[in-house]
Amino acid sequence: MIVISERVNGLFKSVGKAIDDRDKKFLQDLALDQVKAGANMLDVNTGPGVDRPEQIMKWMVQTIQEVTDVQLSIDAPVPSVIEAGLEVCKGRALINSTTAEQKKMASLFPLAKMYNAEIICLTLDEKGIPNDANSRCELALTMITNAMEYEITPDRIFLDPLALPVGAAQDQGMKVLESLKQFKTLCDPAPKTTVGLSNVSNGTKERPLINRTFLTMLMAYGLDSAILNPSDTDLMNALRTSEILLNQKLYCDSYLRAC
Numbered sequence: 101m102i103v104i105s106e107r108v109n110g111l112f113k114s115v116g117k118a119i120d121d122r123d124k125k126f127l128q129d130l131a132l133d134q135v136k137a138g139a140n141m142l143d144v145n146t147g148p149g150v151d152r153p154e155q156i157m158k159w160m161v162q163t164i165q166e167v168t169d170v171q172l173s174i175d176a177p178v179p180s181v182i183e184a185g186l187e188v189c190k191g192r193a194l195i196n197s198t199t200a201e202q203k204k205m206a207s208l209f210p211l212a213k214m215y216n217a218e219i220i221c222l223t224l225d226e227k228g229i230p231n232d233a234n235s236r237c238e239l240a241l242t243m244i245t246n247a248m249e250y251e252i253t254p255d256r257i258f259l260d261p262l263a264l265p266v267g268a269a270q271d272q273g274m275k276v277l278e279s280l281k282q283f284k285t286l287c288d289p290a291p292k293t294t295v296g297l298s299n300v301s302n303g304t305k306e307r308p309l310i311n312r313t314f315l316t317m318l319m320a321y322g323l324d325s326a327i328l329n330p331s332d333t334d335l336m337n338a339l340r341t342s343e344i345l346l347n348q349k350l351y352c353d354s355y356l357r358a359c
């Protein structure tokens with residue numbers, strides 16, 4: 101599993117404050133802490149409603165790169181903010197994200213090509229998030245085909261079926277699982293898959309339990325990566341145990357400590 105930390109996000113109050121104060125040390129300590137907790141990648145997001153998000157994205161990427169070479173996922177709803185992050189990103193970046201909306205694809209696939217980046221493709225379009233797995237697959241194919249026009253091969257694509265809050269859309273959990281399985285059959289080489297795990301527990305009273313239960317299910321359906329909170333030890337233990345049970349990692353008695 102590729103673990104992408106969700107914590108480097110201005111949405112969290114303490115991170116938002118560090119951004120406002122341009123507190124480099126806070127951001128750098130957070131980044132290192134996430135890597136130590138098991139993050140293979142950091143999802144960098146300025147958070148909503150900031151002034152000059154392009155400048156803030158650049159500052160965040162540069163500040164983090166001063167202390168770690170870990171891969172960065174540049175997360176923003178606006179292409180110009182993603183481009184700002186890509187301009188200063190030293191290693192290979194993951195673009196988070198395009199959708200199947202024509203305008204989004206027309207700006208983000210050229211950026212992925214220009215910066216030789218990987219890219220997350222959210223299965224939603226002008227009409228919103230589809231209601232079932234088949235329609236999510238249709239949008240996934242649209243994005244895979246469009247990406248090929250820019251010489252972006254499927255192994256550089258992470259398909260995201262969009263996990264939704266269980267309290268608001270209870271029927272969607274199973275549809276997300278089915279989508280993951282079907283995505284793998286769409287092309288060869290198969291695209292990778294990801295989800296924003298914490299979405300599923302938004303607004304519930306049992307967030308950590310719901311997150312880790314859903315994660316083990318997603319992994320059984322072939323999930324390759326997830327944006328999650330690596331500081332949640334129970335969650336990471338469930339993840340490591342799933343890797344063992346799915347025969348993705350070699351078992352030894354001390355596998356939790358070894359990770």
Ligand code: THG
Pocket residue numbers: 106109111112113143175196197220222260262263295296297298299302327
């Ligand atoms: N897919 C992709 N990218 C994504 C998402 C996705 N990026 C953003 C998001 N979804 C994943 N990241 C988060 C980060 C935080 C939370 C959920 C998902 C979260 N935050 C607390 C909340 O909103 O209640 C904040 C609490 C606090 O302020 O401390 O839940 O789906 N590709």
